[in-house]
Amino acid sequence: MARQKTGDKETVIQRAVVAEVAALGSTAISVNNVAARAGLAVGSIYRYNDNKDTLQRATYISIKTEMHRVMMLAAHQHTASKDKIKAMWFALLNYAQDHPDDFVFAEVIFGASVFSSDDRVLVQAMSDEASAVLSTAVSGQTLRAGSIDAINMVLIAPALQRCRNST
Numbered sequence: 001m002a003r004q005k006t007g008d009k010e011t012v013i014q015r016a017v018v019a020e021v022a023a024l025g026s027t028a029i030s031v032n033n034v035a036a037r038a039g040l041a042v043g044s045i046y047r048y049n050d051n052k053d054t055l056q057r058a059t060y061i062s063i064k065t066e067m068h069r070v071m072m073l074a075a076h077q078h079t080a081s082k083d084k085i086k087a088m089w090f091a092l093l094n095y096a097q098d099h100p101d102d103f104v105f106a107e108v109i110f111g112a113s114v115f116s117s118d119d120r121v122l123v124q125a126m127s128d129e130a131s132a133v134l135s136t137a138v139s140g141q142t143l144r145a146g147s148i149d150a151i152n153m154v155l156i157a158p159a160l161q162r163c164r165n166s167t
Contacts, residue, residue: 060114
């Protein structure tokens with residue numbers, strides 16, 4: 001008879017991956033070290049992930065999805081562009097303050113190119129949704145006209161700096 005699953009192992013694994021990347025960098029982590037940090041058997045890690053790349057991808061997608069959910073939930077509570085931008089920005093700053101390691105992890109892994117094509121589609125869809133709010137704010141003159149990518153970077157930079165200073 002198979003053992004019953006106990007606890008939220010996926011969250012424990014995710015926390016361990018974030019801590020390992022923070023301590024060692026994205027290229028130096030290993031499944032063995034993640035398992036040790038999580039207090040789990042290596043086999044438990046492989047039950048959820050095939051290798052260290054899928055560990056990092058799954059953790060990134062989980063974090064990115066939660067950050068996006070929090071931002072868009074805040075934005076959708078308002079109708080005016082100015083209020084949407086403010087709500088998104090404060091939601092992002094709050095997330096960064098509450099989860100600085102997650103925020104930095106997402107930035108590190110985003111540059112590591114460990115994504116599958118499905119991951120890229122999901123991340124692009126999240127980016128497109130946030131960009132649509134920014135584009136509406138530009139067309140309504142809430143934000144200065146310019147590259148949406150540049151505006152996005154300017155809005156994200158303070159949160160990223162805050163996280164880097166706290167880790």
